[in-house]
Amino acid sequence: MDGLPSRFDALDPAVREDPYPTYSRLRAAGPLCRFGPGSWGVTRHADVVALQKDPRLGSEFPEAYHHMSVGEGPAGDFFARIMLYRDPPDHVRLRRLMSGAFTPAVVRRLRAYMEKLVEDLMAPALATGYSDIVRDLAYPLPVMVISELMGIPPAAHDDVRRHAMRLGRAFSAIVPERDRADAHESVTWLRSYIGCLLDQRRAEPGDDLLSALLRAEDGGDRLTHDEIVDNTVFSFFAGFETTVHLITNGFAALTRFPDQLRRLRADPSLVPSAVEEFLRFEAPIQGTARLVREPVRIGSRTSAPGGSWC
Ligand code: HEM
Numbered sequence: 500m501d502g503l504p505s506r507f508d509a510l511d512p513a514v515r516e517d518p519y520p521t522y523s524r525l526r527a528a529g530p531l532c533r534f535g536p537g538s539w540g541v542t543r544h545a546d547v548v549a550l551q552k553d554p555r556l557g558s559e560f561p562e563a564y565h566h567m568s569v570g571e572g573p574a575g576d577f578f579a580r581i582m583l584y585r586d587p588p589d590h591v592r593l594r595r596l597m598s599g600a601f602t603p604a605v606v607r608r609l610r611a612y613m614e615k616l617v618e619d620l621m622a623p624a625l626a627t628g629y630s631d632i633v634r635d636l637a638y639p640l641p642v643m644v645i646s647e648l649m650g651i652p653p654a655a656h657d658d659v660r661r662h663a664m665r666l667g668r669a670f671s672a673i674v675p676e677r678d679r680a681d682a683h684e685s686v687t688w689l690r691s692y693i694g695c696l697l698d699q700r701r702a703e704p705g706d707d708l709l710s711a712l713l714r715a716e717d718g719g720d721r722l723t724h725d726e727i728v729d730n731t732v733f734s735f736f737a738g739f740e741t742t743v744h745l746i747t748n749g750f751a752a753l754t755r756f757p758d759q760l761r762r763l764r765a766d767p768s769l770v771p772s773a774v775e776e777f778l779r780f781e782a783p784i785q786g787t788a789r790l791v792r793e794p795v796r797i798g799s800r801t802s803a804p805g806g807s808w809c
Pocket residue numbers: 582583584594645734735737738739741742745783784787788
């Protein structure tokens with residue numbers, strides 16, 4: 500067997516400051532790197548793209564994994580249930596029912612609301628010529644949009660955002676001790692809040708996403724109360740931190756490349772491709788995890804279920 504692949508430490512302060520030199524070194528060293536106990540990193544784009552579609556890998560980690568990550572309690576139970584961590588057939592079923600309700604048309608209906616919201620949030624910056632873009636736009640915007648989508652009243656936005664942020668810190672392989680209690684408390688708060696809202700929508704349906712999820716039906720199959728609650732709470736995180744990072748990274752990139760900013764200002768039809776480029780250039784999510792279910796070969800090594808490579 501050849502020498503062990505290089506080790507990758509995602510928590511190294513130098514990596515957090517600027518991961519790209521490390522990624523480049525790892526890619527050049529080989530297709531695999533050592534990541535943590537029983538866990539390996541795949542360094543090259545073509546391998547990652549192929550593996551994401553490979554049925555020999557799965558997303559359904561044992562419940563013990565979630566409890567090891569975040570400690571025993573409601574947060575670990577919640578992670579084990581959400582669609583992100585389910586495999587077929589459960590994943591296919593949840594995804595079909597959820598995406599039947601959460602359609603591009605539902606998002607398009609929010610367009611005017613979003614445009615007005617961005618104008619309002621940016622008004623002080625336009626008046627003063629100064630903005631902290633994270634505080635003024637990136638942080639408040641996503642939770643307001645997702646809340647509008649769910650029909651959450653503005654008075655609850657701050658609480659929802661605070662709890663979503665705390666839960667967000669728990670989507671990690673190992674959650675630091677200080678964040679664990681927060682994650683359990685926040686998942687309990689968010690589940691209870693969304694559960695009550697769902698009961699209200701059941702009695703009095705509206706044109707919000709929660710009402711659409713209650714109506715969602717596929718050949719007689721429907722989402723249960725708990726499935727809607729869990730996956731709605733998940734979408735707060737899924738759509739929240741990701742979008743905060745996309746907006747922030749996009750602004751940061753434009754300040755670093757003023758020629759690109761000038762191009763974009765001169766031709767706003769470039770915005771959709773600029774967003775794609777922001778996602779590529781400084782990805783809001785820098786990695787995803789999969790469980791090896793059957794042996795997979797990468798480079799000169801074959802993985803075994805359970806995390807070892809030989
Ligand atoms: C810049 C914005 C976003 C980025 C970069 C992003 C990125 C991702 C990635 C990489 C995954 C796959 C994770 C994996 O397979 O391990 C994912 C899944 C998911 N995201 Fe997003 N996301 C964004 C916005 C949103 C929004 C706004 C929502 C909803 C409000 C959302 C809902 C979901 C859901 C429900 C899944 C799970 C899908 C499944 O398991 O089939 N995301 N996202």
